[in-house]
Amino acid sequence: MLGEGGFDTDLAPAERARALALGASVLRNLGRVDAILNPWLTREPPLRVRNALRLAATELLAENTAPHAAVDAAVRLVEASPRTRHLKGLTNAVARRLTREGAALWEAQVPGDLTLTGPLRARIETAWGPEAAQAIARAHAAGAPLDLTPRDPAQAAALAERLGATLLPGGSLRLPRGGQVSALSGYDEGAWWVQDTAAAMPVRLLGDVAGLTALDLCAAPGGKTLQLAAGGARVTALDISEPRLARLHENLARTGLPAEVIIADAMDWAPAEPFDIVLVDAPCSATGTIRRHPDLPFLKSHTDLRSLTRLQDRMLARSWDWVKPGGRLVFCTCSLFPEEGEARLDRFLARHPEAEALPVPALDGIAPGWAEGAALRLRPDYWAEAGGMDGFFASVIRRGG
Numbered sequence: 105m106l107g108e109g110g111f112d113t114d115l116a117p118a119e120r121a122r123a124l125a126l127g128a129s130v131l132r133n134l135g136r137v138d139a140i141l142n143p144w145l146t147r148e149p150p151l152r153v154r155n156a157l158r159l160a161a162t163e164l165l166a167e168n169t170a171p172h173a174a175v176d177a178a179v180r181l182v183e184a185s186p187r188t189r190h191l192k193g194l195t196n197a198v199a200r201r202l203t204r205e206g207a208a209l210w211e212a213q214v215p216g217d218l219t220l221t222g223p224l225r226a227r228i229e230t231a232w233g234p235e236a237a238q239a240i241a242r243a244h245a246a247g248a249p250l251d252l253t254p255r256d257p258a259q260a261a262a263l264a265e266r267l268g269a270t271l272l273p274g275g276s277l278r279l280p281r282g283g284q285v286s287a288l289s290g291y292d293e294g295a296w297w298v299q300d301t302a303a304a305m306p307v308r309l310l311g312d313v314a315g316l317t318a319l320d321l322c323a324a325p326g327g328k329t330l331q332l333a334a335g336g337a338r339v340t341a342l343d344i345s346e347p348r349l350a351r352l353h354e355n356l357a358r359t360g361l362p363a364e365v366i367i368a369d370a371m372d373w374a375p376a377e378p379f380d381i382v383l384v385d386a387p388c389s390a391t392g393t394i395r396r397h398p399d400l401p402f403l404k405s406h407t408d409l410r411s412l413t414r415l416q417d418r419m420l421a422r423s424w425d426w427v428k429p430g431g432r433l434v435f436c437t438c439s440l441f442p443e444e445g446e447a448r449l450d451r452f453l454a455r456h457p458e459a460e461a462l463p464v465p466a467l468d469g470i471a472p473g474w475a476e477g478a479a480l481r482l483r484p485d486y487w488a489e490a491g492g493m494d495g496f497f498a499s500v501i502r503r504g505g
C-alpha cells in the first residue's frame with residue numbers, strides 16, 4: 105500500500121527493519137552525503153528529490169547496494185510523485201554520477217569530520233577533548249551493532265553459539281546490526297532482550313541482587329527491570345509513560361520475568377516501604393545513544409540542559425529517602441555530558457554527607473581507565489574495533505546504616 109507521499113506504509117517486518125536501517129544510515133551519513141551532492145545541485149531541488157539522492161548515495165557509498173538498484177530506486181521514488189516526476193532525468197543523471205565519482209569523494213573525506221557538528225560537537229569537545237570528540241563522531245558514523253542481554257548469564261556461551269553472536273566480556277551477546285530481531289533464535293522463549301552492553305552495566309555494578317527489593321524508578325521499556333528480575337530481585341518498576349510501559353509489559357510477558365508495574369510520576373509518588381536498591385535511570389539528553397538513534401541531533405539542540413539536570417537532581421534527592429539504611433542507590437544516564445553524570449553525582453554527595461559513593465568494582469568488561477572512584481564513564485569510542493558501546497554514566501551510592 106502506498107501511503108502519504110507515495111511511501112509504502114504496510115511493510116512486512118523484515119522489509120520494515122530494512123527500511124528503518126536504511127533511514128538510520130542516511131541520517132548517520134547525512135553530512136558526508138550532502139557534501140558530495142551539494143556542488144552538483146546548482147539549484148536546490150524539492151526535498152523529495154534531495155532525499156532520493158541522499159538515499160542513493162548512502163546505499164552506494166555506505167551500504168554496498170548494487171549501483172543499478174540504488175539508481176533505479178532513486179528514480180522510482182522521484183517518479184512516484186506528480187510534483188517531482190519532471191525531475192526524473194536530473195535524478196538519474198546525479199545518481200549515475202554518484203556511481204562513477206562518489207566513491208573517490210567519499211574516501212577523500214576524513215571519517216567523523218562531517219558526522220558530528222555544531223554545538224553538540226563543541227559540547228563534547230569541551231567535555232572530552234577534540235581527539236575524543238573525533239573518535240566519538242567516527243563511532244556515531246559507524247552505527248551500533250545489536251547487543252542482547254541473556255536472561256540466564258550461565259547460558260550466555262551456549263546462546264552465543266546458537267545465535268552466531270560474539271560473547272562480550274561484560275556478558276552481552278553481540279550481533280551485526282540489521283535484520284529482524286523477532287526472527288532471531290530465542291526471541292519467542294524470552295531467552296534474551298535487546299540492550300546495549302553499556303546500558304547493561306549499571307545493574308551489573310550491583311553484583312548479586314537475589315532476594316533484594318528493588319525500585320526501578322524510570323523503568324520503561326525495561327532493560328534494567330529485566331536484569332534485576334532475572335537476578336532474583338523483587339522488582340517494582342515505575343514509569344510515567346503508558347506507551348513505554350506497554351513495551352515493558354511485553355518484555356516481561358516474553359521473558360516470563362516478574363515485576364510489579366506502576367504508572368506514576370516519580371515526583372508525585374511515594375512508596376509504602378523503603379527498598380534495598382533504588383535505580384534512577386533518569387531522563388536525560390540521551391546523547392549516548394546517537395549511534396543507535398541518529399535522528400537525535402536533528403531533533404534536539406542540546407544547548408540547554410538545565411531543565412533535565414534540575415529534574416535529575418530532584419529525582420535523586422527524592423528517591424534517596426526510599427533507600428533502606430545500608431541499601432544502595434544507582435544513578436545512571438545515557439548521556440555523553442558530564443553535566444548529566446559526574447556533576448550530578450558530585451552535587452548529590454556534597455549535599456548528603458551520609459551517602460557513601462562506592463568505588464566501581466573491577467568487573468570483566470570495564471577497562472581501568474573508565475572508572476574514577478565511584479564514577480563509571482562509558483563512551484561510544486570505547487571498544488571501537490569491537491563495535492563500540494553507548495555513552496553512559498553510572499554510579500552506586502550506599503546509604504549509611
Ligand SMILES: C[S@@+](CC[C@H](N)C(=O)[O-])C[C@H]1O[C@@H](n2cnc3c(N)ncnc32)[C@H](O)[C@@H]1O
Pocket residue numbers: 303321322323324325326327328329342343344345348368369370371385386387388438
Ligand atoms: C532513560 S529512560 C529509561 C530506560 C529504562 N531504565 C531501561 O533500561 O529500559 C527514562 C525513562 O524515564 C521516564 N520518566 C521521565 N520522567 C519521569 C517521571 N517524572 N517519573 C517517572 N518516569 C519518568 C521516561 O518515560 C523514560 O521511560
